[in-house]
Amino acid sequence: MGERALTEHDNIVLIGMPGSGKSTVGVVLAKMLNYEFVDVDLVIQQKCDKTLQRLIDALGPQGFIDVENEVLKSLDFKHTVISTGGSAVYSPEAIGHLSEEGVIVYLKIALPELEERLSDFSERGVVMRKEGAMSLEALYDERVPLYEQHADVTVDINGLSITEAANAVRAALGLS
Numbered sequence: 001m002g003e004r005a006l007t008e009h010d011n012i013v014l015i016g017m018p019g020s021g022k023s024t025v026g027v028v029l030a031k032m033l034n035y036e037f038v039d040v041d042l043v044i045q046q047k048c049d050k051t052l053q054r055l056i057d058a059l060g061p062q063g064f065i066d067v068e069n070e071v072l073k074s075l076d077f078k079h080t081v082i083s084t085g086g087s088a089v090y091s092p093e094a095i096g097h098l099s100e101e102g103v104i105v106y107l108k109i110a111l112p113e114l115e116e117r118l119s120d121f122s123e124r125g126v127v128m129r130k131e132g133a134m135s136l137e138a139l140y141d142e143r144v145p146l147y148e149q150h151a152d153v154t155v156d157i158n159g160l161s162i163t164e165a166a167n168a169v170r171a172a173l174g175l176s
Helices: 022-033 040-048 052-074 086-090 092-101 111-117 136-150 162-172
Strands: 011-015 036-039 080-083 102-108 153-156
Touching: 011 022, 011 086, 011 092, 022 036, 022 080, 022 162, 036 040, 040 052, 040 080, 052 086, 052 092, 086 092, 086 136, 092 102, 102 136, 102 162, 111 136, 153 162
Parallel strands: 011 080, 011 102, 036 080, 102 153
Antiparallel strands: none
16 A cells, blocks of 8 residues: 545544554543544444454454454544554455555554563453464564555554654654
8 A cells, every 4th residue: 555645534543453452542642633542342342342353262263353353344433533443354245345444553562562561462352363372472463564555654653652652653744
């Protein structure tokens, strides 16, 4: 995907690994820009009345991805920072819809920093498409190329505080 300018009515769609800060950076960014904020994981939990981990356990990884895809395709916001689940990139239909709705920003983080943030990522409701346990490194290796493929803008947030990361996104989008 090529670089794309943000219009004043576009959404900012954050993608990236679990633990990369999509929700926390998203809230701060929304406040800075006077945008609304939506956390897709919370939307899914509210619609299904279950935690993400319980949904994944009940539906399996592909079943969860199907639910997430339906929720993502139905989003219709303006002037909103949207924090997606880390697995959103498994749904080409949903990513296509989000790309039409706004600029997709990949919050890039190095594996060692991610490992520090996620001491036990098995409790986070993380979708793993392969059978059995999957290491964080294997998940990272599987997803990073997808994030890079779908991003309009990539922002390296390694070593940045939440506010610094939000400012970096704002600067990358040319917003004051």
